[in-house]
Ligand code: HEC
């Protein structure tokens with residue numbers, strides 16, 4: 001009996017000793033983690049990006065890289081400087097469906113400020129409710145894009161604005177006809193006069209005014225901007241870790257860098273579906289360089305939580321899906337990756353930056369939490385009065 005009792009005592013003592021050690025080591029772990037987080041929080045919210053931990057970048061990404069941070073001031077081109085009156089004229093035209101052949105579709109139909117300046121559809125519908133073949137891009141912060149559209153086929157906003165007017169699936173009009181219609185509307189005279197000095201309406205002036213307005217569409221201060229400016233407690237631990245992962249283990253900054261969160265390059269992340277019915281040759285259609293098959297412009301990520309569905313074809317419906325896709329390094333197993341276009345064989349070669357990241361579920365959640373901090377409170381945009 002005595003023997004049994006002493007055995008019970010010994011077992012009890014050993015178990016509680018082990019238990020104590022174990023919880024000590026867990027506590028040590030927790031303490032280590034929270035001091036790591038406290039240190040990260042201090043560095044990232046120091047107001048001085050030079051104190052931030054070094055980003056993980058591929059050497060090939062370095063020439064196009066600049067650190068993420070605030071958006072710089074917008075640059076207006078010399079031949080189309082900003083004025084309040086010009087931007088107001090541009091805004092009015094942007095909302096005016098009379099630029100379209102049917103008098104039904106305005107730029108704002110597909111680029112709606114209440115929907116993150118896009119339309120939150122997989123593909124937009126335009127004239128006669130015809131569907132386009134690409135996801136409408138948000139035009140928020142478009143003044144920072146160095147080329148426009150998913151394939152970068154246009155270099156300036158001035159040049160861009162007449163394209164949807166002409167596109168038979170979008171507004172199905174003609175910029176000259178549209179200019180003619182606008183010129184007949186008495187109420188526009190004063191707006192053109194204030195913006196350009198006299199009441200003459202021309203397609204060149206229409207393009208310039210719309211472009212000037214578009215350059216004013218930039219987002220305000222996001223939670224991210226507040227955090228890096230020193231408001232250390234606006235970020236949760238998950239948001240903080242997400243920021244750190246974005247710059248390090250997840251390697252997003254090989255492409256999504258600068259205050260605009262894009263390096264303005266064209267990259268192939270393996271979304272072109274070459275060889276299928278939905279194939280999109282991307283940048284190749286512009287350059288005819290086979291190396292560009294399947295490349296798309298790296299989109300900026302500010303306000304990205306509001307601009308879904310995502311990618312050039314709107315094929316991803318949640319941000320978790322987008323991040324998991326990167327985490328797997330998009331193996332493209334199930335996709336055909338080649339096609340023949342006008343007699344030329346093209347293969348989709350995924351960028352070397354897209355690789356297996358093996359993010360844990362927790363890390364995926366943290367990255368998503370961070371992406372959501374790039375949003376601002378939706379602003380109410382006052383609709384302009386359409387001139388009669
Ligand atoms: C029927 C829907 C529709 C209408 C109407 C429309 N757009 Fe778009 N917009 C799109 C789609 C879709 C894209 C992406 C097309 C592509 O990449 O090929 C786009 C892209 C753009 C871009 C490029 C953004 C970037 O980051 O590169 C700008 C700028 C733009 N539109 C401005 C306008 C203006 C100005 C008007 C009116 C004159 C207009 N859009 C009318 C659907 C539309």
Ligand code: HEC
Nearest residue numbers: 250252254255267271296297298299310311312326351353
């Ligand atoms: C190789 C360059 C590259 C890397 C690395 C990269 N991206 Fe992208 N990203 C792109 C390109 C290009 C697209 C557009 C692809 C398309 O439209 O098919 C894109 C699209 C996106 C979109 C959708 C944006 C929209 O408006 O539809 C999100 C969100 C995104 N990336 C987040 C991330 C995150 C998070 C990481 C890191 C885990 C990352 N990206 C890493 C190049 C890259």
